[in-house]
Amino acid sequence: MQEKDWSEEHLKKMIVEQRKHMWRDDTIEMYSKWMGLRQGMTVVDVGCGLGYLGWTFWKFFGDSGEYCGVDQSVSLLEEARSISEDWAHGGKASFQQGDAYELPFPDNFADWTMCQTLLMHLEFPEKALAEMVRVTKPGGLITCNEPDNISASGRVVHFSGMEISDEHIIQNHKMMLIWARGRKKLGHGDYSIAVKIPMMMHDLGLVEIDSRCNDTCNFVQPPYETPRQKNILEMTKKSFDEDEENNKRWQQEYREFFLAGGGSLSSFYRHKKRNDSTREEFRQVHKDQVENGTWHCCWGASSFFCIKGRKIQS
């Protein structure tokens, strides 16, 4: 299996853009109470990337606290270290290279061990979760922010000036199920891992298991009042100037996973033709609306979860 290198420009860009408005401030505040965060905690972030979870939760644990980011990518860690100079005040932030399957910490090290969009990319998520439990102190907290992207693919989207047919939604969802099966089979992880984590935590002996879902409703409409909507509008504008290289890369990966999931070449090409023509229609209908500020779109819930559990007191 060819592993993804998240420091590659197109992947890093995706992480940065998606995280600009991923969780709302008041949701994070509510979660910090729900998780029982306190100042001075020692925190491990597995697959930390640029350290997003660190700066997001810092004000709830960072006063005399310690954040330890671990990632396999040396180049992301370097960048994360440099960014942390802007947010890790009053406590300590460190970054080290390490493997989620073999964390570079002793047993019972952290008060809180967390990850975000890591388990969804791993071939053996249970093994990584077991490592997260190992390095957490008895009574300590384990949290996983992970999606259920397969369910999200079947949702109804409401656009200005264009109807997506029921048949299109059903076909898309069916293709997604096959694609995700292939993705998993090839060792790239479970695209709907979030719905399995509560039981994984139970099997690892965790207690106080609970799960919440990101409460953001995804919509954008004039007059584009919130920073989030402004950002979506900007990204949609950019998407009209398609990056051919990027598109080719996604198409290749799509085909590989779809075939591995048991899909046939003929249905892949049928689907591709239908999707290409929908994308072209989308471009034609929406480009002007986006330019003249009349575009609207609502695609509902985000299917992004935060699952928590506690290591039993020995």
Ligand SMILES: C[S@@+](CC[C@H](N)C(=O)[O-])C[C@H]1O[C@@H](n2cnc3c(N)ncnc32)[C@H](O)[C@@H]1O
């Ligand atoms: C989608 S990114 C998420 C980054 C960060 N958690 C965030 O939410 O911004 C996944 C990260 O996991 C890291 N990763 C993937 N497999 C890993 C492994 N086996 N051990 C350590 N890190 C890993 C990647 O390098 C990447 O930075």
